Amino acid sequence: MWYKEWLTVRFKLVLMIAVYTLFGGALCLVYSSRGTSYMKLFDYWILIGGVITLMIGVLGGLDTFSDEVGKNTLSFLLTRPVSRRKIFLSKVGLYGLGMIIIYPLISFVIFLADHTPHYFNNYGYLNGNYCNQEFLGVAAAEMINTTNAIIATALVLLAGLGGLALSTLVSIFTRSAMQTLTVTLVILLPFVVALAPAIQTTVYSIKFISFSNREDVTDFLRIVLPEMLLVVGLYIAGFISFKRKMF
Amino acid sequence: MENKPQSWQASRPVNSPALEFPLPDLAIHINNLTCIYDKKLAVEKLSLHVPVGSVYGFLGPNGAGKTTTIKTLLGLRPLQGGSINVLGYDITTQSVESRQRLGYMAETNNLYTHMRVSQLVETTRRLSFRWNSAAVNRYLDLFKLAHTDKVGKLSKGQKGQLALALVLGSEPDLLVLDEPTSGLDPLKRYEFLNHIVREVSQAGRTIFFSSHNLSEVEQIADVVAILNEGKLIVEDELDNLKLHEKAIKVAFDQPVWNHELEIIPGVRQVMQEGRRYRLLVRGDAQAVAAELRKMGARTVDIVDMNLEALFIAYLQGYRERMESDSPAIESSNSRF
Numbered sequence: 001m002w003y004k005e006w007l008t009v010r011f012k013l014v015l016m017i018a019v020y021t022l023f024g025g026a027l028c029l030v031y032s033s034r035g036t037s038y039m040k041l042f043d044y045w046i047l048i049g050g051v052i053t054l055m056i057g058v059l060g061g062l063d064t065f066s067d068e069v070g071k072n073t074l075s076f077l078l079t080r081p082v083s084r085r086k087i088f089l090s091k092v093g094l095y096g097l098g099m100i101i102i103y104p105l106i107s108f109v110i111f112l113a114d115h116t117p118h119y120f121n122n123y124g125y126l127n128g129n130y131c132n133q134e135f136l137g138v139a140a141a142e143m144i145n146t147t148n149a150i151i152a153t154a155l156v157l158l159a160g161l162g163g164l165a166l167s168t169l170v171s172i173f174t175r176s177a178m179q180t181l182t183v184t185l186v187i188l189l190p191f192v193v194a195l196a197p198a199i200q201t202t203v204y205s206i207k208f209i210s211f212s213n214r215e216d217v218t219d220f221l222r223i224v225l226p227e228m229l230l231v232v233g234l235y236i237a238g239f240i241s242f243k244r245k246m247f
Numbered sequence: 248m249e250n251k252p253q254s255w256q257a258s259r260p261v262n263s264p265a266l267e268f269p270l271p272d273l274a275i276h277i278n279n280l281t282c283i284y285d286k287k288l289a290v291e292k293l294s295l296h297v298p299v300g301s302v303y304g305f306l307g308p309n310g311a312g313k314t315t316t317i318k319t320l321l322g323l324r325p326l327q328g329g330s331i332n333v334l335g336y337d338i339t340t341q342s343v344e345s346r347q348r349l350g351y352m353a354e355t356n357n358l359y360t361h362m363r364v365s366q367l368v369e370t371t372r373r374l375s376f377r378w379n380s381a382a383v384n385r386y387l388d389l390f391k392l393a394h395t396d397k398v399g400k401l402s403k404g405q406k407g408q409l410a411l412a413l414v415l416g417s418e419p420d421l422l423v424l425d426e427p428t429s430g431l432d433p434l435k436r437y438e439f440l441n442h443i444v445r446e447v448s449q450a451g452r453t454i455f456f457s458s459h460n461l462s463e464v465e466q467i468a469d470v471v472a473i474l475n476e477g478k479l480i481v482e483d484e485l486d487n488l489k490l491h492e493k494a495i496k497v498a499f500d501q502p503v504w505n506h507e508l509e510i511i512p513g514v515r516q517v518m519q520e521g522r523r524y525r526l527l528v529r530g531d532a533q534a535v536a537a538e539l540r541k542m543g544a545r546t547v548d549i550v551d552m553n554l555e556a557l558f559i560a561y562l563q564g565y566r567e568r569m570e571s572d573s574p575a576i577e578s579s580n581s582r583f
Contacts, residue, residue: 004370007362076357079321080374081347246324 001082001090013098016056020106023052028113041114042149045107050156053103057163058184060095062177064168065242070175074247084243092168092235099160107153111146151223158227163188165234172241272299274334274421274453275320281328282315282477289315290477292329297455297470302448304468304485305457306558312477313457317425321351334421347376350419352427356406360399364392364409368416375417386412386442404435411439415446422447424456428463436460440467465554473561480561485554492557493532494550497539498523511538516564527560 024045031041068074077087166188171180275297282290290312297303307313318324320331322342331338336345359367364387372378387394390408392401401409407427414422422443428436444467447454458464464471465485472482481488497508499522508517508526513535516527528535536547552560 001374003373004359007366007370071357071360072353073357073359075318075321075323075351075353076359077374078323079346079349079351081343081376082374083343 001086002094004077005090005094009094009098012060012095013102016060016098016102019052019056020049020102023049024106024110028110042107042111042152045110046152046156049107049110050159053099053156053160054163057099057160057165058167058181058188060099061092061164061167061171062180062184064091064171066171066174066176066180069247078247085239088239088242092164092238096161096164099164100157103157103160104153107149107156111149154224155227158224158231162227162231162234165231165238169234169238169241172238172245273297273332274299274301275303275455276332277316277320277329278331279329280316280319280326280331282312282319282324283327284312284315284324288477290319293474293477293479294329295472295479295482297453299453300448300451301469302444302454302467303456304464304471305455305474306461306464306471307457307474308562309459310476311474313474314425315477316474317423317455317457321349321423322346348420350414350417350422352410352414352422352424356403356410358398358406358410360397362398363394364396364398365394367398367409368394368413371413371416377418379416379418382418382446383412383416386415403430404432407431407435407439411442415442419447419452421453421455424454424458426458427456428458428460436463443467461553461555461558471554473558475562475565480565488557489552489554491529492552492560493528494552494556494560495526495528495532495536495539496523496546496548496550497526497544498546499543500545501543503542507542508539511535516560516567518563527564 027044027048028041031044065074068077078084163184167180167184170183170187171177174180174183273296275295277293277295280290280293280295281288284290293312293316295305295316305313305316315324319326320333320338322338322345326339333345334348338345359370362370368383368387372380386408390405390412392405392409392412398406398409407430411427424443427443428439431439440463443454448467454467456464468485470482470484471488473480503524505517505519505524508514508524511526513528513530513532514526515529518525518527526535526539532549536549539547
């Protein structure tokens, strides 16, 4: 199963790397040409890259099943001695794994670039105050930024995986990638609009959270866990739908 | 095999002439299958018995429920009633096991067109329970299919040949074919059937196939089943049908009522063709002919029926029974 999916997914993965690299590179170039900014390079990466990651997730799942249903190739798979669980896992697993590896890796590179002294601005936050990192001391600033970066990266990654899970779920019931995209966007847009205030609050709480009150693990779980549960729920819904659906 | 199926002989129609079938086990045993498709009853209380090693022709007009039955058999559609046993495995509880030794070729081509032949072969190998690389390569050479060919660029006939090579590569004990030769030219159809018969049926494997082409069914099938409106009209060995089903063309000098002919034992159907009658007879045609002569028949000709004639006769008989509001066929066996 993995071999068959690899033949399909490898092009998508190359495209994913290209999009992230081009976007990350362009962001670094634009950012480095500016002076001191209120927002750091990594902030831009998280905000704009977050939207891109969500779309990469959604686009990755568009043809997961709909393409096979539309081209009538799903019967080729379903009549082989392979369980539907394996088929589902291989279909979402390979692309999802690609996202899990590629996005944090490039995030890490951006994060390092953001911390290159005298290249980008070297301002950070401490107790909600905007301070020079040299004043804060490198160790303290690193801790704040590293924790924030991990939480923000996890949130964005989960959004991307959630997009993948949602479009995969929708693709079980459609017959083309375009149909899947339309239905997914119809579902996703009101959802994003409704959740926008909550996302803003979350981003604010990550950025301005007091260093002295920070409990790293607790914060991580408090902020990331609900989204993680939502994404896992979407995958379970997709799996159950695929298992029960008759093609 | 688990859940060893009952013997073919035991499942014979009650009043059918007792013909011996050499292979006792059933490759497919469908029992009282009921399926709903698009909110309509597509298959109703269907029972089929496919003997191991047989070539089983599954026939019926468009919309008869053949593809629904096949898809249900493969686990692609749900069954609303009854049970299906494939190679000893219940498809609802042992779905993966039942597909381990089963090969399927679809009516419409279901190959991945974006792959190259070698990639599709490798994909199929990895998805198969058994694999015979030598056989696949031999077929690819025979059909002149290069490993580097793009599947999407192959002609319909070549795709059919590739699908055949792939399905034979997994060495299935049961081969399910849904209209396998539709769209092929006569030469390709002949070659296809030739390979199927040689490779599969001679190896003692079972072929279950549906087709509209009755001449090709007649060419290779041992057993046939005719389905109409989701109900089984007849299931029997082809030779048995031909042996016991005859047409009698009869002409009388004096007018005769249809019902006078219908009550003759063995007469299943009476069709008036001008001043002549065409009687479909099951059983002893000579006895019926003698009875007709006693009634004053001027000419009596006993005619052998080919599968097409049998098919039409069974369907017409079924439809006439339905139109005349006679009780519906309760099961495949009730006519015998």
